[in-house]
Structures are given as C-alpha cells and as structure tokens.
Amino acid sequence: MMNRTYAPTSEELNVGTDLFFPEMALITKTEALNDTNKLLTLELPKGRSLDHRPGQFVEVSLLGIGEAPISISSSPSRSNGVFELCVRQVGDVTNALHRLNPGAKVGIRGPFGHGFPIEKFRGKDMLFAPGGLGLAPLRSLINQVLDERALFGRVIILYGARNPDELLFKDELKQWGERDDLELHLTVDRGDDTWKGHTGVITTLFKDISVNPRNTVAFTVGPPVMYRFVLMEFHGKGISEGNIYLSLERRMKCGIGKCGHCQINNVYTCQSGPVFTYRDIKGLEEAL
Amino acid sequence: MSLTILQKQDLDSFVRKLMLDYRVVGPVATDGRFAFEVITDPAELRLDYPTTILPPKKFLLPTKEVLFKFDNTDGGSIEAPPLDPPTVILGVHTCDVHAIQLLDAVFDTGYADPNYLSRRNRTLIVSIECLTPCDENSFCKSMGTLSADEGFDLHLTDLGDTYTVDTGSEAGEALLGQCKICHTASQEEIKRLNQVLNEKWPKFPYRLEFDISDLPSLLSMNMKSPLWNELGERCLACAACTNVCPTCFCFDVRDEVEFDLKHGARVRNWDSCQLDEFATIGDGHNFRKSRALRQRHRFMRKGKYILDAHHHLGCVGCGRCARACLVNITPVGVFNELYKQSEAGS
Numbered sequence: 155m156m157n158r159t160y161a162p163t164s165e166e167l168n169v170g171t172d173l174f175f176p177e178m179a180l181i182t183k184t185e186a187l188n189d190t191n192k193l194l195t196l197e198l199p200k201g202r203s204l205d206h207r208p209g210q211f212v213e214v215s216l217l218g219i220g221e222a223p224i225s226i227s228s229s230p231s232r233s234n235g236v237f238e239l240c241v242r243q244v245g246d247v248t249n250a251l252h253r254l255n256p257g258a259k260v261g262i263r264g265p266f267g268h269g270f271p272i273e274k275f276r277g278k279d280m281l282f283a284p285g286g287l288g289l290a291p292l293r294s295l296i297n298q299v300l301d302e303r304a305l306f307g308r309v310i311i312l313y314g315a316r317n318p319d320e321l322l323f324k325d326e327l328k329q330w331g332e333r334d335d336l337e338l339h340l341t342v343d344r345g346d347d348t349w350k351g352h353t354g355v356i357t358t359l360f361k362d363i364s365v366n367p368r369n370t371v372a373f374t375v376g377p378p379v380m381y382r383f384v385l386m387e388f389h390g391k392g393i394s395e396g397n398i399y400l401s402l403e404r405r406m407k408c409g410i411g412k413c414g415h416c417q418i419n420n421v422y423t424c425q426s427g428p429v430f431t432y433r434d435i436k437g438l439e440e441a442l
Numbered sequence: 443m444s445l446t447i448l449q450k451q452d453l454d455s456f457v458r459k460l461m462l463d464y465r466v467v468g469p470v471a472t473d474g475r476f477a478f479e480v481i482t483d484p485a486e487l488r489l490d491y492p493t494t495i496l497p498p499k500k501f502l503l504p505t506k507e508v509l510f511k512f513d514n515t516d517g518g519s520i521e522a523p524p525l526d527p528p529t530v531i532l533g534v535h536t537c538d539v540h541a542i543q544l545l546d547a548v549f550d551t552g553y554a555d556p557n558y559l560s561r562r563n564r565t566l567i568v569s570i571e572c573l574t575p576c577d578e579n580s581f582c583k584s585m586g587t588l589s590a591d592e593g594f595d596l597h598l599t600d601l602g603d604t605y606t607v608d609t610g611s612e613a614g615e616a617l618l619g620q621c622k623i624c625h626t627a628s629q630e631e632i633k634r635l636n637q638v639l640n641e642k643w644p645k646f647p648y649r650l651e652f653d654i655s656d657l658p659s660l661l662s663m664n665m666k667s668p669l670w671n672e673l674g675e676r677c678l679a680c681a682a683c684t685n686v687c688p689t690c691f692c693f694d695v696r697d698e699v700e701f702d703l704k705h706g707a708r709v710r711n712w713d714s715c716q717l718d719e720f721a722t723i724g725d726g727h728n729f730r731k732s733r734a735l736r737q738r739h740r741f742m743r744k745g746k747y748i749l750d751a752h753h754h755l756g757c758v759g760c761g762r763c764a765r766a767c768l769v770n771i772t773p774v775g776v777f778n779e780l781y782k783q784s785e786a787g788s
Contacts, residue, residue, distance in 0.1 A: 173556050174509040174695075174708070178518050217512040217520070218699045218706050222724065244724035259517050378727055405723050407695055410553035414692030414713070415720060417739070418729075420747035425552060439665060440729060440739075 173410060176215050176261025177202075181254055182236060187322050190243045191287065192252050193227065197236045198262065204237045206230055207269030208295035209401055209429040213409045214239065214247065215261035222247040223406040223424070226265060227290040229297035240290035240322065266409040267428050270295050270373075270399060278371045279307040281363075281393070283384050285356050285376025286315050289322050291401050291428075292375050303335060310337045310363060314356030314376075317342050318349045339363070356380065360387040367392030375401040381442045385432060398432035402441065445627040445635070446607040448598070452623040453605070457484035459620055460530050464566070467501050468532035469494055478531065489533045489598070492576035493760065497538050497688030498531050502545060502561055508707045509557065509695065515704050523707075526561055530617070533598075534569040536590040537582045537758040541688035542567065543593040544754035548691055551752065557710075566613055569594040573642045579761030581649035581774050587758045588646055599635055606635045649774050652781045654755070658746040664780045665738070673776070674734025676769040681714035683763035683771070684740065689748070689756050690714070715739050741776055 183195035198204060204212070206226050215221035222245065228238035241251045251260065272295065280299055284292045299306050311330065315321045321340060331338045339359045341352040352359065356376075372393050374384045381400060388398050404416035406424040416423035418440045426434075435441040448456060460466050466481045469491040476491040478498045508523040534542070549558035569590060572582070582588045590597070595614030598605040606627060609615045618624060627635070652660070684690045694713035699706035713720065716737070721730040730736050748756030757773055764772035 173553060174710075175520055175522075215697075215708075217514050217518050217708075218697050218703070220697050221695060221708075242724075244726075248724065261518070377725075378729075403723055403727075404729065405721060408693070410555070411551075412549065412553070412555055412691065412693070413695070413710075414715060415694075417715075417721075417747075419739075419742070420750060440735075 174263070174408075176213070176221075176263050178259045179262045181256050181258045181260065183256055184254065187240065187324075188319050191322055192241050192243075193323075194239045194241055194251065194254075194260075195228075195236050196239065196260065196262065201235055203233055203235060204262075204265060206237065206265035206294075208272060208298050209269030209291060210265035210267050211291075211406065211409075211424075211428060212239070212262050212264035213266065213406075214241075214251065215263070216247060216250050217261065219250045220247050221261070221263075221407070223266075223409065224248075225291035225294075225401070225428070227293050229294050229301065231298045231301035240287065240293075242287050264409060266406070267424050268426065270429050272298060275299075275371050276305050277307060277369075278397075279310070279365060279369050281310045281312075281365055281370050281372040281388075283312045283314075283356060283359075283372065283374045283376075283387070285313075285374070285380045285384070286320055287322065288375030288377070288380075288401075289313060292373055293323060293326070295373065300330075300333075300336070307369060308337065308365075309335065310339075310365070312339045312341075312356060312359040312363070314341045314343070314359065317344050318346055337363070355383070357383050357387050360391070365391050365393070367394070371397045371399065373399045378403070378442070385442075388432075395433040395436060396431050400430055400432060400435070401428045402430060402435070404428070444609070445632060446609070446618055446621075446624045447627050447631055448605045448607050448621065448624050450603055450605065452621075453487070453489075454484045455623065456621050457481065457487065457532070460617070463528065464530045465527040466530050466532060467498065481532070487532065489570055489600070491533070493535070493580070493762065493765075495762075496686055497541060497760065497762065498534050499538075499541065499545065499688050501526075501529060501531055502542065502565060503558055503691060503693075503712075506709055506711045507557060508709050511705070511707045512697075513705050526564070528564040528566075529561075530566045530568060532568045532570075534567050534594070535572050535576075535760070536569060537572075537580070537585075537587040537760040538688050539567065539569045539590040539593040540585075540587040540754065540758045541760070544689050544748065544752060544756065544758075545691060547752040547754055548748075566595040566617060567593065568596045568598065568614075568617075571597065571599040571639070571642075573600060573638065573645075575646050577761065577765075579764040579772065579774075580759060581761060582759040583646040584648050584650040584774075585654055585755060585757060585759030587760075588643075599638060601631070601634055601638060604631070606631065650781075651778050656781075657755070657777060658749055660777070660780055660784060661742055661746045663784060665742075667780060667783060669776065669779055669783065670734045670738040673737040673771055674732055676771060677716070677733040677737050678768060679716050679718060679733050679736070680768065681716045682766040682768065684714040684716055685712065686762040686766045688758060688760055688762070689744070692720075715743070737771070741773070744773065745777070 227240040404423040406416040411425040549555040594610040597608040722728040744756040
C-alpha cells in the first residue's frame with residue numbers, strides 16, 4: 155500500500171525523477187571498427203565504476219536527440235574505470251554518437267537487464283557463435299572468460315559476418331587466433347579478393363567442430379534471422395536447451411520494465427532478459 | 443469507518459473548500475460528451491456523467507510529461523520539472539478506480555516509477571457509485587468492477603437529495619474532516635443506501651457469456667485462433683482503443699528541442715502497441731509487424747499478461763475502446779467469440 159501524503163515533503167521532492175536522469179559520461183577514446191561501427195570508451199563522473207555484468211546494456215542518450223539501448227561490449231574484468239560500447243550507425247542517436255570525439259559527453263542510464271550468469275559456467279566448455287554485431291555483447295563475456303581462463307574448459311568461438319569488412323574487433327580476433335587455449339573459426343557469407351578464410355554462413359562452421367554436449371554451454375547473439383539456424387546447430391550437437399544462451403534485441407526504450415516496447419508476449423526483455431536460455435523463451439511465440 | 447452524509451446542496455461549498463488546498467479535477471460536459479478537467483467553478487461538475495472520453499488516468503500519467511529539462515550550452519545539464527500540485531479527482535467511477543489500482547501496481551513493481559508515484563502520492567480519489575449502466579458498451583459487471591472495496595479515499599453514493607460518503611483511507615477521513623456541514627449517517631440513511639445498492643445490481647447486465655475467471659485460460663488456448671487475423675483485417679491501427687483505455691500505460695520517450703537548439707526537454711508521451719513502429723528496432727526490423735499480432739498482443743495483455751504480472755485484470759469493462767473503435771472491435775465481441783469458438787471446438 156502506498157504512503158499518501160497531502161503535500162510533497164522535501165524527501166519526496168528528491169525522489170523527483172532521477173530514474174530517468176542520465177549521468178553525463180565522458181568519451182575518452184573512439185575507434186572506428188569499420189564504416190558503420192565505432193567503439194566508444196566512456197568514463198562515468200567521479201570515477202564511478204559501471205559495475206555491470208557481461209550481457210547487460212545501458213541507455214545511451216544525447217540531450218536533444220534521444221536515447222537508445224546499447225549493450226556493453228567491455229568486460230568487467232578489464233574495466234579500469236571505463237567501459238566500451240560498440241555503436242552501429244542505424245538511427246538518430248547512433249548517427250549522432252558517430253560524430254562525437256573524445257572529450258564529448260553522453261548520457262548514461264543503467265546498467266539494466268540480466269547479464270550472463272557467469273558463475274554457472276565454471277568448468278564448462280564455452281561455445282560462442284556470434285553473428286555480425288552480435289560479437290559486441292558476447293565480447294564482454296568472452297574477455298571475462300579469457301581473463302579467468304583457468305576456470306573454464308575449452309573456449310570455441312565461431313564468428314560469422316556478411317563480408318570481411320563486417321568482422322568486428324579484428325585486432326582482438328587476431329590475438330584470439332594466436333592463442334593456443336582458444337579455438338577460433340571465422341567465416342564470411344561473401345568473401346573478397348583479400349579473404350583467404352572460410353566462406354559461407356555461420357552454420358557451415360559447425361560441421362568442423364565436435365563438442366562434449368554434457369559439458370558445453372553455448373552462446374549466440376546476432377541478427378534476428380540467424381537464431382533459428384544456429385539453435386538448430388546447437389541442438390544438433392546435443393547441447394541441452396537450458397545450456398543455450400541468447401541475447402535478444404528489442405526496442406528497450408525505458409530499461410525499467412514499463413514502456414512496453416520490448417515485450418515478447420508477456421515478457422519484458424529489459425527485465426527478464428536480454429539474456430535468456432533457449433529453455434526460457436522456447437514457449438514464447440514472439441521470441442524468434 | 444463510519445458513513446457520512448453530504449447534502450447535495452452543500453457539495454458546492456465542500457468543493458470550494460477543497461479548491462483552497464488542491465487542484466480539483468472532475469467530470470465536466472464538453473461538446474455533448476464528458477471529460478475530466480480541472481474545476482474552476484464547482485457548478486461545472488457533472489457527477490451524473492455516464493462516461494468520459496479519456497479516463498482520469500491523464501492526471502496520473504499525463505498524455506505528455508516532462509521528465510527533465512536540459513541545457514546543452516555547457517557540456518549538458520539537466521533539471522527536474524516542477525511537481526504537479528496536490529490533486530483531488532472527484533467523481534471517479536469504480537471501473538476507473540480498479541484501473542488506477544492496476545496502474546499503482548504497475549508503476550510500483552520492479553523499478554518504482556518516481557514520476558507516477560510522486561504524482562499518485564499527492565492525489566486523492568473521490569469515487570462515485572454507478573447506479574445505472576453508462577451505455578450498451580460498458581461491461582463492468584462481467585469484469586467485477588461494478589463496485590470497489592478499496593482504491594478510493596472517499597466514495598460517494600447518490601441517494602437523491604444527499605450523497606453518502608464512505609471513507610477509504612486516513613487521507614480521505616482528513617479530507618472529510620474539513621466538511622463541517624456533513625453529518626454521520628442515521629440508521630434510516632444507512633437503510634436507504636443499502637436499498638439503493640440492492641436496486642442497482644439487477645439494472646446492470648452480464649455481457650460476457652462465461653465467467654471472467656476463465657478469461658486467462660481462454661486467451662492462452664487461443665493464441666493461434668483465426669479470429670486474430672480477422673481482427674487484423676479490420677483494424678485500422680489508429681490506436682484509438684489504447685488511447686482511451688484506463689489501463690494502458692505504455693509510453694514513448696523523446697527529446698523536444700527549443701528553437702535555440704540548446705534548451706529542451708525529454709518528454710514521455712502515451713504510446714500504443716497498435717501503432718506500426720511500436721516494436722521496431724533501430725535497424726528497421728519490426729517484431730510485431732501485422733495488425734493481427736498487434737491486436738492479439740493487446741487482448742492478451744488485457745486478459746492475461748497483466749493479470750499474471752500484477753494480479754489485476756488489464757481490462758475493467760469501461761467500454762471506452764468499444765466506443766472509440768471505428769470498425770467495431772470490442773472486448774465483449776472478441777472475448778465472447780473466442781468463447782464460442784472454444785465451445786464449438788470442445
């Protein structure tokens with residue numbers, strides 16, 4: 155039951171509206187990953203740490219332009235007081251973010267949503283299958299796993315993009331490829347003159363790997379069209395539905411489970427997700 | 443709590459007294475229909491109104507509200523908007539009382555919404571008993587909202603020359619304490635109230651052909667009903683249904699910039715799941731592209747999803763959406779049709 159009062163108390167005035175107030179974060183670095191994706195490094199005021207989990211997102215805003223949900227791409231294990239967002243140029247906010255340089259400020263609310271329950275994955279083999287921009291949120295988890303490498307079993311990354319230019323985080327991909335405790339397989343739908351690697355959609359990478367289905371946790375994030383096909387591959391390897399994790403993209407406008415835009419049937423993605431197990435969402439007709 | 447009597451002739455002076463301390467809102471006539479508006483003269487009040495175009499929700503969740511004002515001149519600064527004044531909403535029908543109880547639950551669940559709650563905490567509800575159906579579109583009796591045991595601060599019942607006043611909260615009792623002209627109801631007046639309440643009940647028809655407790659399972663079973671496609675064919679996606687709904691609370695947030703391009707405000711506006719772009723993400727992918735799926739989503743929310751999440755039905759039977767719909771899509775029609783189909787199939 156709510157406490158009703160006749161007149162606002164000073165305490166109540168302070169309740170004000172701060173849930174919708176962004177904190178103004180400083181851009182300390184920008185890096186173009188390709189023509190449409192930029193990696194922004196951000197620092198919260200007063201050295202405050204974002205304290206996020208891999209898989210969570212923040213609401214990013216520019217005063218006068220608007221707000222958009224963007225997944226956190228950096229790992230908490232590498233925070234150093236900053237965090238990274240991989241921003242694809244698709245709308246008003248992201249286009250405006252692309253025009254910013256270090257020294258500019260952007261509004262941040264969050265982190266919001268459920269991330270990956272990383273403590274459940276200790277000792278497990280980790281199979282990642284991101285597509286395109288889907289690497290951005292999974293990179294947060296992958297780097298956390300690599301920073302605590304001894305706690306996990308095999309680490310397998312199958313990464314696909316439409317063409318070589320759209321493979322993100324190329325420097326990191328190169329480093330990952332050089333590690334002998336990580337199995338990295340890249341593919342592009344269509345190669346070009348420079349591409350010497352595998353060609354074909356991401357599902358074509360699965361035939362070359364074998365996993366222990368009893369000890370593997372699988373992850374996929376990518377464009378909506380990709381999920382069904384990758385899920386079938388995971389399923390085909392015998393990985394159980396509860397050990398398959400996805401992060402779903404929706405229009406998470408408010409981040410606080412109210413505005414309704416991110417609903418999948420009865421589920422508010424910003425509250426129950428964006429990270430789900432396949433078992434969680436299998437019965438939700440609007441999920442995939 | 444005790445029952446109080448307010449003479450109808452004294453309503454004017456009671457409202458004037460409220461107006462000293464509160465913004466007073468109530469039903470007034472407007473172009474042949476009725477609307478909740480801020481009262482400047484108690485004579486404008488029309489407590490005998492059948493229904494209003496918009497529900498009183500608009501004074502708790504405004505059609506448009508400023509979340510904060512901003513100034514982009516110097517790295518960006520933000521400022522909270524002024525609070526709305528303490529408000530009394532007079533003449534709320536019990537369907538709308540139920541709707542406000544749902545909104546209270548929604549905005550206080552999970553992340554508590556500071557804007558809604560601070561406004562709600564400074565709002566008193568004076569509801570009024572409905573004694574005749576407002577029109578053929580209302581179906582409050584079927585939805586269990588023809589009366590309200592709680593959710594009001596004061597509750598009026600029209601006994602002809604007088605109103606009985608039930609007290610629903612301490613705040614309501616304090617409000618009534620300001621009424622020097624009121625008196626405690628006599629045994630005769632209590633008897634008269636009971637008589638009026640008993641007489642009203644048969645005047646309201648049940649309009650659903652099944653019991654409301656069956657609605658959630660009825661909807662679950664009918665996720666794939668062909669009816670949704672039929673509704674999709676008819677629906678104009680105009681969002682009139684959600685705009686007049688007392689329980690719809692989805693919103694959009696956008697920035698409005700002043701002409702100097704430096705100052706502006708982040709505002710939230712009512713939004714509608716019936717509009718084409720509601721579930722569209724940045725790259726243009728629309729997760730609820732067809733009108734059929736959007737209508738299904740609307741009715742699933744009203745009869746199941748919201749109930750599951752908040753223990754209040756998302757439909758209170760006020761009939762506003764049925765009156766507003768240009769192609770005659772009505773909850774009574776939809777729910778009864780699903781029931782008929784499931785009866786025929788079983």
